[in-house]
Amino acid sequence: MPQVLEFKLPDLGEGLTEAEIVRWLVEVGDVVAIDQPVVEVETAKAMVEVPCPYGGVVTARFGDEGTELPVGAPLLTVAVGSVEPSVTGTGTGSDAADAGAESSGSGNVLVGYGTGAPPVRRRRVRPEGLSVPAAATVASAPAAPGEVAVPGRGADGVRGPVAVVSPLVRKLARQHDLDLRQLAGSGPDGLILRADVESAIRSAAAAPPAASAGTSAATPAARTATPAARTAVAAGPSARTLGERIPLRGxxxxxxxxxxxxxxxxxxxxxxxxxxxxxxxxxxxxxxxxxxxxxxxxxxxxxxxxxxxxxxxxxxxxxxxxxxxxxxxxxxxxxxxxxxxxxxxxxxxxxxxxxxxxxxxxxxxxxxxxxxxxxxxxxxxxxxxxxxxxxxxxxxxxxxxxxxxxxxxxxxxxxxxxxxxxxxxxxxxxxxxxxxxxxxxxxxxxxxxxxxxxxxxxxxxxxxxxxxxxxxxx
The missing domain is CATH 3.30.559.10 (Chloramphenicol acetyltransferase-like domain)
Structure with missing residues (x-):
């Protein structure tokens, strides 16, 4: 069985603490070589191609294009070591095994300082048989009869891990008082993306007040809204501050x-x-x-x-x-x-x-x-x-x-x-x-x-x- 290693966004130097994913250069199932560029990111200073220090098969990517990640956040996972000889396209199974056999990484950060490993042809490997780390998927237990299954909560109702990888997504949810367990992720295996959280925030701000005064239950979006958003919902559109919000980033x-x-x-x-x-x-x-x-x-x-x-x-x-x-x-x-x-x-x-x-x-x-x-x-x-x-x-x-x-x-x-x-x-x-x-x-x-x-x-x-x-x- 191959060993799955996690590659995190490295320190790009010059005091940079975060970067935005501009373009993925590989997809899940691709074979990558040591120091092969896998993603293009934009920092506050420049565009940088980030090479992967491992050689093997990409099993997961974390973050869509346009997502901003802090240094140290997971970028992707790579299965290194022996792989199943189920390679599509040109090449043989032994070629794929050779490509993924290098389990040690160079540890380099920027392109141009690599070990000089020869590049390999881009090939897609079916991910069956490859173990995916727990960060990439979240196992959910079946719901009991009459109980609604909630992401990140086991069958016994005890809070478990939430399907969120990006620290920025968690921070955004905390800032807006959102319970991530109430959200259904639109990413792979129910992964909660930044777009999911932003959609919930917009829904909370736009939700109308309760239809009847005797109804005490609020909608899930209203329950997860910030105090300011709940006040705006209760007071109506006239209480909201209109205007375009542009994030100060990059x-x-x-x-x-x-x-x-x-x-x-x-x-x-x-x-x-x-x-x-x-x-x-x-x-x-x-x-x-x-x-x-x-x-x-x-x-x-x-x-x-x-x-x-x-x-x-x-x-x-x-x-x-x-x-x-x-x-x-x-x-x-x-x-x-x-x-x-x-x-x-x-x-x-x-x-x-x-x-x-x-x-x-x-x-x-x-x-x-x-x-x-x-x-x-x-x-x-x-x-x-x-x-x-x-x-x-x-x-x-x-x-x-x-x-x-x-x-x-x-x-x-x-x-x-x-x-x-x-x-x-x-x-x-x-x-x-x-x-x-x-x-x-x-x-x-x-x-x-x-x-x-x-x-x-x-x-x-x-x-x-x-x-x-x-x-x-x-």
Whole structure:
């Protein structure tokens, strides 16, 4: 008999505690190899393919696509060891046995760090004869005459295990005062899914009051409703609060948590200045007009501003730091890991250009382009979204002039850049139409005072107005 092993959602690193199932890559009955990706999940930072550390036959999957699971929750079970030679499709019974013979897993987490086991053809094995763990099924005793069988309750009426696998489903039921024993699951073998609980919650909120005053028995949905929901049912539709509820989870939830923490912990202040960017735009046009084999890719305005930031941080290292609250110390960081805000369909993300202080404008621009494309396709790795020391936020792409950005915790500062537009400007003593941009710096007042922040911002503005100033630091 094969041994059935349970594979739980692993720790994906970078402090991530949960993930949402986007797409299953295997089905029950499939033969999988060690370190073969079995599910694609979306964390608060990126899309990740999760490999299975066991080789064998998939006997159960836990969670539908769209279900959010915490780290440590069961993902699937795999029967490893000898299997019955009842293989459908190509191949022989011995092939299936060889595929499932590796009972030890690599224990690896992310794709690319596997043991290199050769991949096997995807085959379906009939699950007869394979033992399924108790977590996948719930045995129910037959009901006594005249007694209604209740899921999770034995024939003697004593509460037994409930057909729920996901901790999130249990938590949702607790929050709404639902008795899971009263619900019939729509999943395999009566498994109670999140959709079942949400349906019961909606039913409880929409249930009408009792038809007669003399009837004391309420419907099962009303009995399991929350006190607030029961009040709404009794008072009628006018007492209910209408509106669409959107869960704060995934990228949106991570952004909300981080921004709220930044405002709670960081005493921030903002200073800003208008700068004449005409010469900077002319310098960029000159750079990009150079042709030939060694010309390289076009240099973006964001890349030039990023290079200016690294030069400014070399002069004002106080702003490339973080605060150790417990030790009451300011930690100045030697490397500049420059984050830049990127708006995607999944929400706002901040990819990080590593060791930006060692790159020129062309190198920074190439890395920004690569990370931006990865952000749009949802293929950024968690390591590419963490570890930033300073953030550049170009909100001018949204057609706005100014903003007071919130610091990307636990960093100490963020430079905001508005749109570059023609405006009347006094140039060399005369009124002229120049290309003007507003620059704003939000900084942690614990790491420096206004003089340092003003000096940093003024240097950035000087480099924008006179790019030759930057040559001194190259």
């Amino acid at each position: 990228v949106r939830g991570a952004v909300a948590d981080k921004l709220a923490r930044s405002r709670r912990e960081i005493p921030d202040a903002t200073c800003w200045v208008d700068a004449d960017a005409t010469e900077l735009m002319a310098a960029r046009a000159a750079m990009n007009s150079i042709g030939g084999p060694g010309a390289g890719p076009k240099v973006s305005v964001l890349a030039l501003l990023a290079r200016i930031c690294t030069a400014a941080l070399a002069r004002y290292p106080e702003l490339n730091s973080t605060v150790d609250v417990e030790a009451r110390e300011i930690v100045r960081l030697p490397e500049v890991h420059l984050g830049f805000a990127a708006q995607t369909e999944r929400g706002l993300v901040v990819p990080v250009v590593r060791d930006a202080q060692e790159r020129n404008a062309e190198s920074i621009g190439a890395e920004i382009a690569r990370l931006t494309e990865a952000a749009r396709t949802g293929t950024l790795r968690p390591a590419e979204l963490t570890g930033g020391t300073f953030t550049l936020n170009n909100y001018g792409v949204f057609g706005v002039d100014g903003s007071t950005p919130i610091i990307n915790h636990p960093e100490a500062a963020m430079l905001g850049v508005g749109r570059i537009v023609p405006k009347p400007w006094v140039h060399e003593g005369e009124l002229a139409v120049r290309r003007v941009v507003q620059l704003s710096l939000t900084f942690d007042h614990r790491v420096c005072d206004g003089g340092t922040a003003g000096g940093f911002l003024r240097y950035v503005a000087d480099c924008v107005e006179q790019p030759a100033v930057l040559l001194r630091t190259l």
